[in-house]
Amino acid sequence: MTVSVEKESGAELRSLLAEADVMAADCPSRGVLEHVTSRWGVLILVALRERSYRFSELRRAVEGVSEKMLAQTLQALERDGFVHRDAKPVVPPRVDYTLTPLGHTAAEHVWTLARWTQDSLPEVFAARARYDEARGR
Template identity: 75%
Template sequence: MGVSPQAKKPDVNEPMCPSRLVLEHVTSRWGVLILAALLERSYRFSELRRAIGGVSEKMLAQTLQTLERDGFVHRDAKPVIPPRVDYTLTGLGEEAARQVWELARWTERQVGAVEEARGRYDAARRESATNTSQ
């Protein structure tokens, strides 16, 4: 029997690596915020929408479905009237949420430095444009 070639290790720098799509899902604008919220506790859809703020129903539903498909979120539909659906993190989701939450907190701490850098950049661009047009 032939020996099958060893599976190639995922490399996010490779253009066709499936890890890129996973990275996109967990670091998307709404993905980060959903994961961070669910790190606190389970939520019903409407509660989660209020907790996050600014997300449309459609985008929240799409992002939750994507995160559920990827194994980060568990959707628990209770057979009651009216229907009740709770969303919680899976073990994988909790691990991902902790990672992106640290990045989100870092951005909160560094937003002032970023705004200062933007101001310097914009001022230099304006000065350069003024000098070029003279």
């Protein structure tokens, strides 16, 4: 399955996607999974669950993200169909980012994972302490 998905015809693409297996190294879902589950991808999707944001608002909401990483992640999420970029022809320029219906679905899934991660911190820290103690750290 080492074929570029973007260059396939409709029938070839349907056949390729029918054979998709996320466990296969060359599965096209791996790139999408990377965009959605990257640190910034998760946090951007979670932030956009509640409302649309302008770029600068989103950068403040997702603390620690650089302008470059925010722009790259938004572009990847937009290309994959998760985020809609609405550029309004006003002065000064205004660009709003919102989730698409597909983006809402993805955001709900990553929000569940993010919430579970946050809620599980006490257990994770306890496991780390046991691990470190057993290894004399």
